[in-house]
Amino acid sequence: MKHSVTELPFNSFLGLESCRDGELLLRLPAGDQYLNHLGTVHASALLSLAEAASGECLLQHFGTSDGVVPVVRRLEAKFRKPANGVVGAKASLSEERVTQLKGNLAAKGRAVVTVQVELYDMTDSHVLSATVEWFVAAEVGR
Numbered sequence: 483m484k485h486s487v488t489e490l491p492f493n494s495f496l497g498l499e500s501c502r503d504g505e506l507l508l509r510l511p512a513g514d515q516y517l518n519h520l521g522t523v524h525a526s527a528l529l530s531l532a533e534a535a536s537g538e539c540l541l542q543h544f545g546t547s548d549g550v551v552p553v554v555r556r557l558e559a560k561f562r563k564p565a566n567g568v569v570g571a572k573a574s575l576s577e578e579r580v581t582q583l584k585g586n587l588a589a590k591g592r593a594v595v596t597v598q599v600e601l602y603d604m605t606d607s608h609v610l611s612a613t614v615e616w617f618v619a620a621e622v623g624r
Contacts (some may be wrong), residue, residue: 487537496527498534506570507538512604523565528601530612533557535571536597536614543580550587552618555594559612567604574598583618592619 488498494564501509510516510523510531518524522569540552575597586593594617601610 485541487534487541490534493534496507497595498528498531500538501570504570507527507573508535508571510569510571512567512612520564523567523609524602525561527610528561528565528569529557529559529612530598531569531571532559532601532610532612533563533614535573536612536616537598538601539573539575539597540595540618543575544583549621550615550618551621554614555617556615559610559611561610563603563607563609565603565605565607565609569601569603569609572600572602587618587620594618 487493488500492623497511497513499509499511501507508531511529515526516523536554537552544550575595579595583593583595592616597614597616599610599612599614601606601612603609
């Protein structure tokens with residue numbers, strides 16, 4: 483089991499980095515390969531960072547529990563401003579949601595949990611807000 487979502491092949495390919503500076507979980511480094519036709523960070527790169535940060539948030543709360551399979555069910559995002567340079571991600575999950583998720587997993591073997599993600603660029607501009615809904619299930623046979 484991975485200890486960080488940055489170890490997943492796609493996230494590694496993108497160059498996502500762990501970032502434990504303050505509230506930031508992950509960051510997308512600056513680079514021409516992330517730019518769109520306007521010279522700002524491409525929407526797909528931002529969405530990938532948001533999804534990865536929500537997964538990192540789950541890992542922080544639940545660890546690398548064998549027998550639990552999380553899968554993104556829905557991602558909703560609002561692009562707030564064009565992003566430039568390095569982009570950092572913050573993600574949050576309330577303790578109430580954590581407790582509810584653990585209870586549902588124990589009782590039903592599955593649960594749905596929502597993680598809120600906020601992205602900020604190198605100028606501290608709030609560039610994206612996202613809500614990532616995860617379906618979490620206990621593996622069959624465990």
